[in-house]
Amino acid sequence: MKTRLFKKALVMMIVMMANPGGYSAFAASESENLSDLTGLWVVSNRSLRGNRDEDFNLLEPGDYLNDSGLAAISSVRPAYDPSAMCLPSIPRHLGGPYPIEIIQNEGRVAQLFEYDNVFRIIYTDGREHPDPIEDQRFMGHATAFWEEDTLVVDTQNFNGKAWLAANGLPVSQKAHLTEWYSLIEDGVTLQLIMKYEDEEYFTRPIWRKYYFNLKNEWGIREYFCAEGNRDNVFNQQGLPGSLREEDILAE
């Protein structure tokens, strides 16, 4: 035992000497053993959805949106909703009615979404976000660390093409999402607290609290949105969709 501890201490010293900023990566990989979020999780009705303050009281749009944000939700055209075009987004996919499988490996936490059959890799190996101009994504780039048994996820590098919800509010390239994942209620419930910031459209952060039920007896099913999507003009059957032509054509 003493030998193992000595080896760990030695490795930690070498890591710190080689790269002072690398300590967090080492600590994160060690502490991953303290908590295991692995499982199939389904969002619960108890979740506190909507846009809320830090005490989770619901806010009105005027409480948290700037003029640009209010303008965005005042002239919504559903045809432009990325979700109606089968495109994914974060945090929207976290609240869908479909299960999320979480798999943890050394340096990574994976979220496999049944919703649109997309995945998200959350890096816990200490890496930085890529260049926010050069590398932009619908679901952003996620890094994380463990704060005791809570996984703290930081997501940036959004591409500005997704919406926060169906109300037309974009997730801008300046959006910043922080998530705190922790197991409660004897490990059968996963609690997710979210803080969402976006200086492009918001005057203040908004918060949400989601609960997920453990449903390991379920399995991820196929979900290919393009199969029968009528929200695009051209669907699989070659028939017009539910949107009008003017909703597809650019103004």
Add this chain to the structure above:
Amino acid sequence: MKYFCKCILFFTICLPLTGIAHHSFEMFDRGNPINISGEVREFQWVNPHTWIQLLVTDEQTGEVIEWSIEGRSPNVLVRRDWTRNRLLPGEKVTLTIYPLRNGDPGGAIITVEKADGTIINADTPTAVDTAEEGPR
């Protein structure tokens, strides 16, 4: 307009539903559910939404109009004991739906009453029992 429903696209902020569906359900008149009876032409078991294509005969004119009724995805319904053969072509059913606001022959399904009187909850997001614990 025979095989599809067009949707008037007035959106408002819809916080309770924004996170739970492929798209907003604001195009449906959730304050005024209606019943329609007819014959199932097709039950489309597809994502992101199932569709019931229902042939409804106008009692006065005898004209047959095809309605497109939108339901939850197969992924949700299969966990509520639905299968792709829950509704078969030729079946006579009565649907309770939230109709499209624009008056086109379409809507969102609430329940299905089969010919033997069995009522199936279609579990539309617009008909959620929010007191029930579970996935939505």
